[in-house]
Amino acid sequence: MSAQPNPDLQAPVALVTGATSGIGRAIALKLASDGFYVIVHGRDASRGKETM
Structure with a gap:
């Protein structure tokens, strides 16, 4: 997933x-x-999308 391609x-x-x-x-x-430019990693993809 990428918020900024x-x-x-x-x-x-x-x-x-x-x-x-x-x-x-x-x-x-x-x-x-x-x-x-921040790359986020975590166990919960939906919460990762919220962080982005």
Whole structure:
């Protein structure tokens, strides 16, 4: 799943595991707001879509 099929190749990239809830989700959202291209990973795909 991808929310942005053509990422900005100049932006820093972050892979956040456990990004569907709790601290991982908060970190993913913060990194995205700071301009990172964020790849989220978690056990629940529907919650992952909510994070994106």
